[in-house]
Amino acid sequence: MSDPYLTLGVTAKATDADIEAAYRAGVKRHPPERDPQRFEALRSAYEALRTRRERLGYELFDTSPPTVSDILDKAAPTGKPRRPDPAQFAALLRGES
Amino acid sequence: MSKKRNKRSAGNKPGPASLSSKALENAAQERLQQGRFREAIAHFKELLKREQREEWRQGLARAYEGRARDLAEKGMLKEALVMWENRHRLGAAAAPTHLAHTALLLRMGRVQEAVAIFNQAADTLPAGELAALRTQLAAFYLGGQAEVMQGLAPEDPVVLHGEAAQAALAAYCRGDDEALEQALSTIPFRSPYRDGVHILKALQRLPEQPTQAATLLARVPAESAFAPLRQAAELALVPEQQLASRLADVGKATRRFALTLRGWSPERQALFEEARKLGEHPPPKALLHFLYRHRDKLGDDWVHERARRLLIDDAPQSLAWPREAGGRSLSQAEKVQVGAWQAERQHGDPWYTLKCWELLAQHLEAPHVPAPGSDQALRIALVLRRVDQTEDILAHATPSAEPDALDRAVAQYVERSLDYDPDAPQAYLRLIGYYLRGKELKAARRLLEPALARWPENLQVLTAALDTAVAGGAFKKAAGFARRILTVDPINKTARERLVKAHLAHARKQLRNARPDLARRELEQASAWDRANRFDIQLEIVDALITLATDAPTGASALREVNQRLGDGLAAGLSLALEAAAVGISPKALFADLGLSKPQPRGSEDLKACLAQLREHLDSGGKLPPEVTRYFEKVLKASAHFELSFQEMEAACETLRRCRWDAVRQAFAQAALKRWKDAPVFAFHAFEAKYKGAPWYASSTDIRRLERALEHAREKGDTRSTERLLNVLDSLRPTAFEDFPLPPEMGEELGPEALPMLINLMGLDRLLDMLGLSRDMKRQFKELERELGRPALIKMLGAMLSADPDDLPPFPAPRPRRRTESRGHAVEDDAPSDDDDPFNQPDLFT
Numbered sequence: 001m002s003d004p005y006l007t008l009g010v011t012a013k014a015t016d017a018d019i020e021a022a023y024r025a026g027v028k029r030h031p032p033e034r035d036p037q038r039f040e041a042l043r044s045a046y047e048a049l050r051t052r053r054e055r056l057g058y059e060l061f062d063t064s065p066p067t068v069s070d071i072l073d074k075a076a077p078t079g080k081p082r083r084p085d086p087a088q089f090a091a092l093l094r095g096e097s
Numbered sequence: 098m099s100k101k102r103n104k105r106s107a108g109n110k111p112g113p114a115s116l117s118s119k120a121l122e123n124a125a126q127e128r129l130q131q132g133r134f135r136e137a138i139a140h141f142k143e144l145l146k147r148e149q150r151e152e153w154r155q156g157l158a159r160a161y162e163g164r165a166r167d168l169a170e171k172g173m174l175k176e177a178l179v180m181w182e183n184r185h186r187l188g189a190a191a192a193p194t195h196l197a198h199t200a201l202l203l204r205m206g207r208v209q210e211a212v213a214i215f216n217q218a219a220d221t222l223p224a225g226e227l228a229a230l231r232t233q234l235a236a237f238y239l240g241g242q243a244e245v246m247q248g249l250a251p252e253d254p255v256v257l258h259g260e261a262a263q264a265a266l267a268a269y270c271r272g273d274d275e276a277l278e279q280a281l282s283t284i285p286f287r288s289p290y291r292d293g294v295h296i297l298k299a300l301q302r303l304p305e306q307p308t309q310a311a312t313l314l315a316r317v318p319a320e321s322a323f324a325p326l327r328q329a330a331e332l333a334l335v336p337e338q339q340l341a342s343r344l345a346d347v348g349k350a351t352r353r354f355a356l357t358l359r360g361w362s363p364e365r366q367a368l369f370e371e372a373r374k375l376g377e378h379p380p381p382k383a384l385l386h387f388l389y390r391h392r393d394k395l396g397d398d399w400v401h402e403r404a405r406r407l408l409i410d411d412a413p414q415s416l417a418w419p420r421e422a423g424g425r426s427l428s429q430a431e432k433v434q435v436g437a438w439q440a441e442r443q444h445g446d447p448w449y450t451l452k453c454w455e456l457l458a459q460h461l462e463a464p465h466v467p468a469p470g471s472d473q474a475l476r477i478a479l480v481l482r483r484v485d486q487t488e489d490i491l492a493h494a495t496p497s498a499e500p501d502a503l504d505r506a507v508a509q510y511v512e513r514s515l516d517y518d519p520d521a522p523q524a525y526l527r528l529i530g531y532y533l534r535g536k537e538l539k540a541a542r543r544l545l546e547p548a549l550a551r552w553p554e555n556l557q558v559l560t561a562a563l564d565t566a567v568a569g570g571a572f573k574k575a576a577g578f579a580r581r582i583l584t585v586d587p588i589n590k591t592a593r594e595r596l597v598k599a600h601l602a603h604a605r606k607q608l609r610n611a612r613p614d615l616a617r618r619e620l621e622q623a624s625a626w627d628r629a630n631r632f633d634i635q636l637e638i639v640d641a642l643i644t645l646a647t648d649a650p651t652g653a654s655a656l657r658e659v660n661q662r663l664g665d666g667l668a669a670g671l672s673l674a675l676e677a678a679a680v681g682i683s684p685k686a687l688f689a690d691l692g693l694s695k696p697q698p699r700g701s702e703d704l705k706a707c708l709a710q711l712r713e714h715l716d717s718g719g720k721l722p723p724e725v726t727r728y729f730e731k732v733l734k735a736s737a738h739f740e741l742s743f744q745e746m747e748a749a750c751e752t753l754r755r756c757r758w759d760a761v762r763q764a765f766a767q768a769a770l771k772r773w774k775d776a777p778v779f780a781f782h783a784f785e786a787k788y789k790g791a792p793w794y795a796s797s798t799d800i801r802r803l804e805r806a807l808e809h810a811r812e813k814g815d816t817r818s819t820e821r822l823l824n825v826l827d828s829l830r831p832t833a834f835e836d837f838p839l840p841p842e843m844g845e846e847l848g849p850e851a852l853p854m855l856i857n858l859m860g861l862d863r864l865l866d867m868l869g870l871s872r873d874m875k876r877q878f879k880e881l882e883r884e885l886g887r888p889a890l891i892k893m894l895g896a897m898l899s900a901d902p903d904d905l906p907p908f909p910a911p912r913p914r915r916r917t918e919s920r921g922h923a924v925e926d927d928a929p930s931d932d933d934d935p936f937n938q939p940d941l942f943t
Contacts, residue, residue: 003403037337038337052472053475056472056475059402059476060480060483061479063406063438063442064406065381065406065407066388066403066406066407068369070403071372071387071395072365072368072372074394074395074399075368075391075394076361076362076365076368076394078360078361078365080360081303081333082358083269083270084270084353084354084357084358086241086266086267088350088354089266091240091350092240092326092351093237093240093322093323094237095200095203095325096348096350097347097348097351
């Protein structure tokens with residue numbers, strides 16, 4: 001399982017209310033009908049952290065190793081989609097794969 | 098050695114020059130088919146030296162093309178280009194212009210040569226190929242090769258639409274969608290830039306309209322010069338979970354393009370490129386070092402926490418890794434936690450895991466016991482409940498008699514956890530359920546009190562209280578809890594029924610205590626709550642029994658009337674008998690007082706109703722008092738011949754098994770076996786009912802019948818009967834005397850001198866079976882008895898059992914028969930085993 005804190009975009013000090021707000025905002029951005037996988041990830045993350053008891057349980061018993069995607073999300077979160085520059089187009093059109 | 102031989106053999110082989118033209122042509126074609134292009138080139142060249150034939154020139158062109166492709170795939174672009182050039186020199190007739198050739202020229206910056214080839218081929222190439230070549234030139238022009246335009250005619254579409262395509266690309270890159278659309282609108286559909294137009298439109302829609310973008314991208318053919326752009330754009334649409342594996346298959350330029358579209362910053366992309374070098378499944382230590390290398394970006398605490406999850410499999414050696422990677426050392430509690438994780442993941446031993454978590458709890462308790470409700474207290478509670486949570490022990494286990502059993506320890510830890518986290522109703526409920534299963538009512542009540550105080554309206558807690566009260570026979574209390582449940586949840590049907598049952602049970606209790614007045618009051622309550630009239634017969638009978646206690650003639654008359662109304666058969670009799678026994682009246686005496694004859698079955702329907710009533714009684718947790726058993730066993734046994742279907746007969750046997758009325762069950766099973774010969778299910782019931790508790794006494798005829806039934810069950814695929822029959826047959830194979838329940842009067846000090854008594858008691862056959870002797874040995878013992886008499890047999894058996902094998906006459910060594918179950922088949926294992934060998938148990942009789 002990916003780090004639920006990163007999935008929801010909250011810190012380890014987040015309260016029940018912070019987590020619920022982050023979940024609701026996430027679902028608004030990624031509604032289940034448009035992005036079911038992302039929604040599923042948000043749902044799992046929310047269920048893992050919903051209450052103080054669950055957050056402590058996660059801290060104590062989650063043994064999943066960090067994934068590369070976790071590390072990337074933590075170090076440099078994905079931003080807004082950007083448009084490649086002409087040089088990037090040129091590289092591909094000239095046959096550099 | 099082999100190399101030399103190969104060289105020699107290669108040297109002996111005739112070269113192309115020594116072959117006839119026909120043989121050489123065959124060899125050349127063969128090499129071409131096999132993809133051995135270098136040899137094919139040499140052969141065709143030799144052929145062309147001899148004679149300039151068109152088909153050989155074409156063969157050489159194909160060989161050059163194949164070789165060029167091979168070299169390009171290996172990244173040897175210059176060498177590949179030489180091959181294309183050689184092919185090109187063969188002339189347009191033998192080797193028409195090839196797109197791969199021009200693409201390679203363009204890619205190597207030799208634009209003018211590519212354009213020249215295009216111009217030469219413009220009149221000869223088929224329209225489709227010409228269009229593809231134009232698209233190639235267009236793609237390279239858009240990719241910044243302005244030179245493309247220099248050699249092309251001004252009216253060529255590549256030149257005509259080039260400016261608009263460039264403008265569109267520039268507008269897209271700077272985010273000017275209006276200019277983009279304007280530029281795109283000037284490019285006609287049949288332009289060589291068409292694929293580029295589709296891609297730009299798709300990219301424009303990519304973030305908000307992924308489906309439309311995918312449709313537009315799908316219009317770009319895979320062989321188009323714009324296909325690399327399409328591939329990169331499609332990666333932007335791949336779901337997050339699949340991205341890593343898809344990125345592994347593409348080059349760096351494609352990755353950069355796709356990741357930019359996905360919003361990855363250059364920093365993230367650089368980090369990803371570094372992580373890729375660790376492999377698809379990086380080893381934990383490598384990943385840990387990677388984490389610590391970037392801890393300035395990731396944060397010390399996060400790295401420390403996540404890195405601990407990488408230590409589990411290699412602990413305890415791995416516990417030093419964080420320090421080695423430049424991080425801080427693990428605290429003692431953190432090390433213990435890694436140990437507990439490892440125990441859960443690797444050991445599979447709940448005891449060991451329990452001890453590991455216990456150790457962590459101790460560390461968390463030190464140096465000060467935290468206040469209940471604090472985070473630390475909650476951590477301790479969760480740790481103490483962990484094994485119950487993972488193994489789900491308290492939900493199913495019945496308290497063991499052994500105080501140091503695992504379930505006891507788990508229950509003790511969960512109870513301890515309540516000191517730290519009393520706000521855990523599920524922990525209370527699991528414990529209460531666990532103690533109730535073991536009839537440990539005191540423990541259940543101890544937990545119930547605080548739970549009720551804390552959650553007075555919690556339905557689960559109230560139900561647990563109701564269960565506890567019923568288990569303790571406190572029916573008044575039970576009724577009170579049922580009423581409280583109905584206050585919270587007025588439409589709770591189960592609670593309503595349980596309330597009726599509690600009042601009924603209390604009424605019976607009062608009647609037993611000779612308080613018909615109080616019994617009547619309880620009955621009225623029960624009656625008031627039984628709105629669905631589910632218990633009307635029971636209510637009516639209890640009412641009549643109360644009347645019987647105060648006004649015998651009226652009560653008796655009411656009971657007779659009920660009996661008549663219910664059919665005056667077995668089912669009616671059972672209803673009366675069960676209620677009478679529940680208030681302490683013997684069914685026999687009741688029927689005698691009422692002047693009724695003993696209930697008799699009124700047909701198969703009556704029998705089925707009686708059995709259904711028994712099932713219902715057992716389902717509701719009722720017990721069958723011995724006086725009811727005594728009263729009904731004989732009459733039910735006589736009903737075994739009634740005509741019931743196979744399923745009804747099977748259900749009857751199962752019900753009688755639950756009642757533990759084995760004599761009746763045996764009669765039913767035997768009757769069924771007469772109709773359905775060797776039916777496995779009835780063979781099982783007949784045998785189990787006959788030898789219940791003492792299968793060792795089974796006769797060999799019965800055992801053979803059972804084995805036959807097992808075969809039938811396997812043939813029919815009746816897995817339930819197979820399983821049951823195998824269990825019974827397994828129980829027939831004792832491996833030592835300690836498993837055999839000897840009659841109590843024999844006491845514990847049984848020695849070889851007890852053999853005569855045992856032979857008399859169970860017969861020689863069964864004794865020899867029980868000793869686990871082979872068929873051969875049993876035969877020899879029997880012959881011995883026939884020839885020399887029983888004293889000699891006893892002496893021989895005694896010698897065998899007193900342990901010294903050397904004292905035995907030359908019989909083959911006894912080999913116990915052991916039945917092991919393997920993939921559902923019984924296997925006769927004749928291999929001797931030390932544990933099973935009676936000679937290895939010298940004190941068997943001492």
